[in-house]
Amino acid sequence: MRMVTLGLKSLMLHKLRSSLTTAGILFGVASVIAMLAVGEGASQETLDQYRAMGVSNVLIRSTKPEETQQTSSTSSSWSILGYGMTYAEADRIQNLLPQATVVRVREFQRGLMHGENWASKMIVGTEVAFLDVANLRIKEGRWLTELDQQHQANVCVLGASIAKALFPLENPLGQTVLAGVEDRFEVVGVLDTQGRAASPNGFTLDECVYVPMSSSRRRFGDVVRNPSTNRWESVELHEVKVKLPSSDQVEDAAAVLRFMLQPAHATKGDFEITVPLELLRQEEKQRRMFNLVLAVIASISLLVGGIGIMNVMLATVTERTREIGIRRALGAKKKHIVQQFLVEAGVLSALGGVVGVGLGLIVPEAITYWFGQKTSVMATHVILAFGISAAVGVVFGLYPAWRAANMDPVEALRHE
């Protein structure tokens, strides 16, 4: 303890010099923590996203085939472009994987209206199991039932944000939503906010209106006009979600599905299989890579800080040659001198480390506050950054301390 106070005293002799050196470590530590926090936050967000998609799910989406030059020039806006998954294929999937839950999904972009409130969002025609497979929660009212399905009932469940947009002040339950120009649906339930990223159709789950599959077929048919290209498209199913009993089976199932679907879609290539578990693994792999890169950057910045410390300590040792001589004459052993200068270097870098940790905790908060970017400070990162800074002080203080200890006391005493 006395060593530390002595070290502080000596450092106070050169306040500017000491604080500049400390700043080198400070910014190194702070930037390491902040960078890791931002990386961690972004990564966690993505991981959550994939987890929300369901780690035991396989998602098969119909994709629009690339239009060749020929087809686009010859086809009029009246020709119908057919592609994607079919009802029959969904049934085959269910037969092939009897233990899996297969959910069929149809999507139609429509203008939705209630009173004066209007929004162009997605109507999703789907089945009862969708709630479980997509991992959604009901906030008010109820979800779609088998009965709705059988009766082709004109009922709907609203996503959280579309509910707010159409019913800013009223309770939506029991109210009617007008889809397009003539289709009316009674609101029977509202979903919890999911806060996930948009699905490939361009809308988040919160922006969708969910109606029974049977009703959607009856109301909208299988041939729909694509509002963006203004062409008629025939798509039976936009997506088939397959939930397997456990995540272990996901990869095998995906391979089987690919094998099964490939022949029918070989020429068009109009489907796409997404396996959230694979994405999750990829993301985790990327995260490890990212962390490695960060570790390298961190080491470089702390190395620079360390060089600063060594520089200052060498200057200090030269300046205090006489003091070293005096201490040696008064009985200090070499190890005492090494200790003294190591402690000083350690105090310099530890100070930088402590303030750097403080700054490193504030910066991610600020980033979250100002830029809305999710950040996450991990205790291990803080410990790592602080530990490295302390180690840097010791490692880079070692040589100057060694030099101080090995001075000839007689020469040192003679030094002016």
Place this chain on the structure above:
Amino acid sequence: MAAMDDRPVIAEFADVHRHYVMGKNVVKALNGVSVQVRKGDYLAIMGRSGSGKSTMLNILGGLDRPTSGAYRVGGRDVSKLNDDDLSDVRGREIGFIFQSFNLIPQLTVLENLEVPLFYQGRVGAESRKKAEYLAGRVGLSGRLEHKPMELSGGQQQRVAIARALMNDPLFLLADEATGNLDSNTEKEILDLFDDLRPDGVTIVIVTHNPKVAERADHTLWLKDGQVEKLVDNRAAARDGDAP
């Protein structure tokens, strides 16, 4: 230093040589010096520059080792000790007083006084008490919290003397202790030395100033690395033949 003296020998040079190799030349800074310092002695070492004074001081202080011959401190040959053990000898047996005071500027008087004990792990309430006592002894009570810069040269040297006494050394080793002081202050410091002698303090002072040397009991004259003569200042004064 009479032959029948029965006071214990504190420090002893036995045929000490110290040779430096400078390129192809060998400089014989000390060339067979033998001398004994007994408890309670007050010895001055005189000589021109180049006579070997500084080398002798360094070896006496345990900062340097003889090339050959023995240097005994408290009866123990320290000429072959390793660095750590020699540091211990300096810290426990010798009280250094330097020409330029050599206090550590960033430390207070109290902290400066505690430095020798610090390296022996003896800093605490006891060392503080001792520092207070010794500060009073050299006439500096109440200045323990001052920094060296806030003191005059004479006061700084008093602190240095108190510091040299902190570890109860076998002898004080003063190197031109009054060289940086005016004549009044010089006298005060030398008076302080006289003052300390009844406590049984042994003093070796290296100087080129005859006025300083004549206050000692004996003066050892060095010339070309050898003892030229050992003068008994008391006897000389009695004979009315001051050096």
